[in-house]
Amino acid sequence: MKAAYLKTTALALAMSVATSGVALADKANDTLRVAYTKELENVDSYFNSSREGVVMQRAVWDGLIYRDPITNEYKGNLATSWEWIDDKTLELTLREGVTFHNGDAFSADDVVATVNFVAKEENGAKTQRNVNWMESAEKVDDFTVRIKTKEVFPAAIEFLSGPVSIYPAEYYAEVGPSGMGLAPVGTGPYKVVEVVPGQKFVLEKNENYHDSPKGQPSIGRIEIRTIPDVNTQIAELFSGSLDLIWQVPADQAEKLAAMGDQFVVSNESTMRVGYLSMDAAGRSSMDPNPFQDIKVRQAVNYAIDRNAIVDNLLKGESKVVWTPCFPSQFGCDQNVTTYPYDPAKAKELLAEAGYPNGFETPFYAYRDRDYAEAISSYLNAVGIKTDFKMLQYSALRELNMKGDVPLSFQTWGSYSINDASAMVSQFFKHGSLDSTRDDQVLEWLDVADQSNVPETRLEYYTKALTRIADEAYWAPMFSYNTNYVTSPEVDYTPTADEVLRFTTMRWN
Amino acid sequence: MLPFILKRLGLAALVAFTVSFISFSLLFLSGDPAAALAGETASGEDIEAIRRLYGFDRPMLVQYGEWLFQALRGDFGESYYFKLPVASLIADRLSVTMTLGVCGITFALLTAVPLGVVAAIRPNSIIDRIALFLSVAGQAMPSFWFGLILIVLFGIKLRWLPPSGASTWQHFIMPTIVLGYYAMPAIMRLTRAGMLEVLNSDYIRTARAKGAGEGRVLFKHALRNAIIPVVSLAAVQMGFMLGGSIVVESVFALHGAGYLAWESIARNDLPTVQALILIFSMFYIIFTFLADVLNAWLDPRMRSS
Numbered sequence: 063m064k065a066a067y068l069k070t071t072a073l074a075l076a077m078s079v080a081t082s083g084v085a086l087a088d089k090a091n092d093t094l095r096v097a098y099t100k101e102l103e104n105v106d107s108y109f110n111s112s113r114e115g116v117v118m119q120r121a122v123w124d125g126l127i128y129r130d131p132i133t134n135e136y137k138g139n140l141a142t143s144w145e146w147i148d149d150k151t152l153e154l155t156l157r158e159g160v161t162f163h164n165g166d167a168f169s170a171d172d173v174v175a176t177v178n179f180v181a182k183e184e185n186g187a188k189t190q191r192n193v194n195w196m197e198s199a200e201k202v203d204d205f206t207v208r209i210k211t212k213e214v215f216p217a218a219i220e221f222l223s224g225p226v227s228i229y230p231a232e233y234y235a236e237v238g239p240s241g242m243g244l245a246p247v248g249t250g251p252y253k254v255v256e257v258v259p260g261q262k263f264v265l266e267k268n269e270n271y272h273d274s275p276k277g278q279p280s281i282g283r284i285e286i287r288t289i290p291d292v293n294t295q296i297a298e299l300f301s302g303s304l305d306l307i308w309q310v311p312a313d314q315a316e317k318l319a320a321m322g323d324q325f326v327v328s329n330e331s332t333m334r335v336g337y338l339s340m341d342a343a344g345r346s347s348m349d350p351n352p353f354q355d356i357k358v359r360q361a362v363n364y365a366i367d368r369n370a371i372v373d374n375l376l377k378g379e380s381k382v383v384w385t386p387c388f389p390s391q392f393g394c395d396q397n398v399t400t401y402p403y404d405p406a407k408a409k410e411l412l413a414e415a416g417y418p419n420g421f422e423t424p425f426y427a428y429r430d431r432d433y434a435e436a437i438s439s440y441l442n443a444v445g446i447k448t449d450f451k452m453l454q455y456s457a458l459r460e461l462n463m464k465g466d467v468p469l470s471f472q473t474w475g476s477y478s479i480n481d482a483s484a485m486v487s488q489f490f491k492h493g494s495l496d497s498t499r500d501d502q503v504l505e506w507l508d509v510a511d512q513s514n515v516p517e518t519r520l521e522y523y524t525k526a527l528t529r530i531a532d533e534a535y536w537a538p539m540f541s542y543n544t545n546y547v548t549s550p551e552v553d554y555t556p557t558a559d560e561v562l563r564f565t566t567m568r569w570n
Numbered sequence: 571m572l573p574f575i576l577k578r579l580g581l582a583a584l585v586a587f588t589v590s591f592i593s594f595s596l597l598f599l600s601g602d603p604a605a606a607l608a609g610e611t612a613s614g615e616d617i618e619a620i621r622r623l624y625g626f627d628r629p630m631l632v633q634y635g636e637w638l639f640q641a642l643r644g645d646f647g648e649s650y651y652f653k654l655p656v657a658s659l660i661a662d663r664l665s666v667t668m669t670l671g672v673c674g675i676t677f678a679l680l681t682a683v684p685l686g687v688v689a690a691i692r693p694n695s696i697i698d699r700i701a702l703f704l705s706v707a708g709q710a711m712p713s714f715w716f717g718l719i720l721i722v723l724f725g726i727k728l729r730w731l732p733p734s735g736a737s738t739w740q741h742f743i744m745p746t747i748v749l750g751y752y753a754m755p756a757i758m759r760l761t762r763a764g765m766l767e768v769l770n771s772d773y774i775r776t777a778r779a780k781g782a783g784e785g786r787v788l789f790k791h792a793l794r795n796a797i798i799p800v801v802s803l804a805a806v807q808m809g810f811m812l813g814g815s816i817v818v819e820s821v822f823a824l825h826g827a828g829y830l831a832w833e834s835i836a837r838n839d840l841p842t843v844q845a846l847i848l849i850f851s852m853f854y855i856i857f858t859f860l861a862d863v864l865n866a867w868l869d870p871r872m873r874s875s
Contacts, residue, residue, distance in 0.1 A: 104653050189612060190616045240653050259652055259662075294821055297733045297734070298734060455605070463614060463617070
């Protein structure tokens with residue numbers, strides 16, 4: 063933390079000294095240069111679980127369906143129409159005349175091969191949840207396929223417009239996930255011309271892109287380099303050798319925005335929600351366990367000034383959230399009990415629960431130490447003395463699955479799936495990460511998850527969310543945001559799902 | 571000499587084995603490898619599936635034994651994270667780290683030794699003061715900060731050098747200076763201390779008394795003795811540079827082996843970490859061995875012992 067602060071200060075100082083003008087973007091060569099912070103493990107979208115991977119996936123491949131990121135309307139992409147022919151069978155009519163980057167013609171065989179490969183657990187698709195709802199796919203004719211789901215799965219359309227993209231059958235059978243990662247082939251708006259694993263990716267406009275709802279690509283060439291240090295990314299931006307960086311920390315973004323028209327800084331919300339998880343089920347070894355008492359959980363909720371944290375630390379488009387889901391998700395009704403900042407009431411509730419002098423508890427977090435520390439000091443102020451422990455993600459996850467975490471600051475990004483089931487159903491259905499184990503909530507969520515009727519789903523998600531808020535099982539905190547910084551030559555409006563869409567980028 | 575070398579080699583193998591076993595155990599203790607591998611977006615089922623797929627549910631000793639057996643046959647396996655053979659992954663990155671390490675230590679030696687010698691010849695002079703200042707600054711300044719200052723000055727303000735990357739030799743200039751500067755102070759102080767001690771010794775007075783020129787006294791007689799501990803230190807620094815240039819590689823986006831090791835630990839990418847640790851420990855062993863041989867060449871008395 064200290065190091066990060068020092069770095070920021072050092073760079074800010076140094077930048078203000080550097081007075082020379084900013085070089086123009088590489089508009090002349092029609093090449094947009096972008097930085098990734100994280101090394102992308104494998105371009106094959108079924109074998110990575112990172113945001114950078116989603117960006118590549120949307121550029122290189124197409125899904126059967128497409129969800130407009132602004133209107134949330136579902137449109138046909140590789141499929142032109144679809145229909146549930148029974149509870150568990152979706153029949154799709156496919157688009158004709160589409161070709162893959164290697165010249166292979168797209169047909170039902172590609173859909174069948176892709177689905178049947180990724181749906182099998184032993185083939186090791188990394189995020190099983192993205193694909194394990196599919197039982198299999200079968201070909202009806204060259205341009206008609208049926209996808210069978212294992213259970214009734216209303217979110218199928220959302221998944222088919224998100225993580226499930228279609229691969230060329232013959233090529234994928236030949237090269238497999240490793241080969242696909244090194245030389246990706248899809249139908250998407252951009253084709254991959256160079257991959258240096260983890261370090262560099264070069265994309266070129268697909269001149270033969272079909273009439274897709276993604277729109278036609280405009281910028282000819284995209285060069286992506288992995289630059290782990292955000293200060294170095296900013297330096298490259300200043301020297302004119304980068305045109306777009308994202309996930310820029312709030313303080314840096316503010317400084318860049320303050321430099322006038324040298325850069326364009328835009329901010330968009332993401333689906334990631336930060337929350338406090340409490341051991342309401344009493345799974346941890348803490349004895350007595352204060353979090354089993356609803357008054358203590360309410361006290362925790364009242365103790366924290368969420369608005370102050372959002373305004374001072376997260377900034378941008380972040381919002382206070384009161385539900386274990388992101389407000390734009392289907393079924394995520396925000397009309398639930400809220401707990402405005404009221405430390406006096408928190409103390410009162412703690413006294414009523416039998417803790418007039420508060421109590422001590424371990425408090426875990428795995429990222430965003432500054433947010434966790436702010437939360438920690440709010441809790442200390444009402445008498446909940448936290449023994450703060452920052453763990454590696456994998457270590458905390460292990461502890462969580464064992465249930466030995468009384469109180470923790472966690473976050474969840476819902477894999478950008480715009481459906482409440484991607485969050486609330488992950489954590490309140492008695493799985494290993496469920497810290498509450500409420501039978502009533504489980505029952506309602508089961509109804510909502512397994513219905514194909516939108517009204518029923520909405521009704522039961524609302525019931526479950528209302529109960530979760532009333533019982534103060536969690537203390538939901540805020541949504542996250544991302545800062546995008548571009549050179550003034552680039553015209554780009556980010557979307558709320560934190561996916562860079564090269565197809566919508568233009569030169570000014 | 572041969573028994574000596576054989577003994578050293580046996581010892582090296584033992585050290586490498588111990589280091590690899592300890593690192594394997596530590597990685598297992600540091601967190602669930604399946605959870606690390608599955609990533610932050612994974613659900614409980616994803617993690618269980620990965621646990622079964624990679625066999626993390628088996629006892630640690632069985633998993634270590636399996637790795638060792640494969641490694642002894644020269645097969646380092648496939649990176650859990652990149653899904654690529656570890657050997658080719660590392661080979662690709664090691665060249666960057668080697669280039670950087672060799673340039674860095676060369677830069678450090680070429681600046682530190684002359685400065686140390688001059689400082690010793692004229693102790694407490696202005697040159698000695700400057701050398702002292704440089705070494706204190708080098709020791710005190712964090713490398714990421716120095717790196718950023720260089721980037722701002724030469725990459726942005728003057729536009730002489732590219733700020734980051736590894737595609738041309740110009741890309742290596744700033745990282746070399748930062749990495750070398752980090753190793754410089756210790757080498758310089760040791761050279762100065764060694765030279766001061768040697769210059770006050772009797773045989774130097776004898777050399778001067780028999781009329782040897784000042785250059786001959788300094789370089790043939792004095793430096794040759796004073797440099798011996800510096801050689802050992804440089805060997806250790808070199809090993810450190812090859813394994814520990816994480817910060818410099820990160821700031822200049824160099825994608826070398828040090829950065830790969832650092833990231834692989836966070837990802838619990840066991841095959842990659844194990845192979846890198848083996849390689850890094852071999853580096854230390856080889857450089858220490860080379861330093862011994864070099865010292866034996868410099869100081870004939872060491873050859874007999």
